[in-house]
Amino acid sequence: MNRHQQTEQTRIGVFYMAIAIFMFSTVNAVVKDVMGVYPLMQIIFLRFFFALLPCSFMVYQNGGIKSLKTPNLKSHFFCGSLAVLNLALLFSSFKVLPLADVTAFAFSTILFITLLSYPLLKEIVGLHRWFAVILGFGGVLIMLNPSGELFHIGSLMALVFAFGDGLIMIFARLLSRTDKSSTIVFYCSLIAAMIAAFFVPFVWVMPNVTDFFKLVFLGIGSGTAQILLTYAYRYAQATLIAPVIYTAILWSAFYGYYFWGEVPSSEAIFGGSLVIFSGLYLIYWEKRQAHLA
Secondary structure (H helix, E strand, O other): OOHHHHHHHHHHHHHHHHHHHHHHHHHHHHHHHHOOOOOHHHHHHHHHHHHHHHHHHHHHHOOHHHHHOOOOHHHHHHHHHHHHHHHHHHHHHHHHOOHHHHHHHHOOHHHHHHHHHHHHHOOOOOHHHHHHHHHHHHHHHHHOOOOOOOOOHHHHHHHHHHHHHHHHHHHHHHHOOOOOHHHHHHHHHHHHHHHHHOOHHHHOOOOOHHHHHHHHHHHHHHHHHHHHHHHHHHHOOHHHHHHHHHHHHHHHHHHHHHHHOOOOOHHHHHHHHHHHHHHHHHHHHHHHHHHHO
8 A cells, every 4th residue: 555545544534533523422412411301221221222223234244143153241241231330420420510521531541541451451551651641640630620529429420431431442452352343342232232221111201202313313323433433443543543532522512512501610621631631642652662663
């Protein structure tokens, strides 16, 4: 592949990533909109249930039903269970914090992945990684006081979500040694939907037509965004397109201000900037190390 083709492939990858992040951000805004109307477990169930539609398309593209054969059902069950708990924390934090604040906390996922990579993956965390992690968690400590109340419950929920998300990413990396990404995403959605379905009969609230389409979008939008992510990484190197993830803070700030009049706290802006800088530094360092290898 010549240089021109590589540049074109990278542009396609960046485009897919940008659309995926826009869709994820839009899904989060819709969740915030319906959280005060419908029970948490109903929202989580519908999010995973309808995500199975695009996830099934991914499976079809990657070998069909044969690709679902796996020796790791226990690990998939763990990831699916953790995904339910994780989304419960994330969605609950939307009720008490501005979207941009929650998004800033979510960016600390990359710090937790780095922190967990040694005990779980036996990867060496060098001096540069430790610098980024320490700087990033300094930003997290600043963000933990978004409304003048130390360790605000919404901040803690968003931070625990980021830890859980990092744990899921680590397990997904382990599972990817034997399973395709489409298999991992499908089982996560299926198991999570089954777990959430257990609670649905006790909490179900019949949605009106408008809200029904919003709830359907939660799943289809998330699943489609996941497909776009896989396309993005297929067309371009992860280190080249990963910075696009941080456009989520712009979408979250826009949605939060436009629909709810939310203005990100000064702590979220300053602390989130440190978290974003540390994440970009980690991405830069990984790219540099890969180039030297």
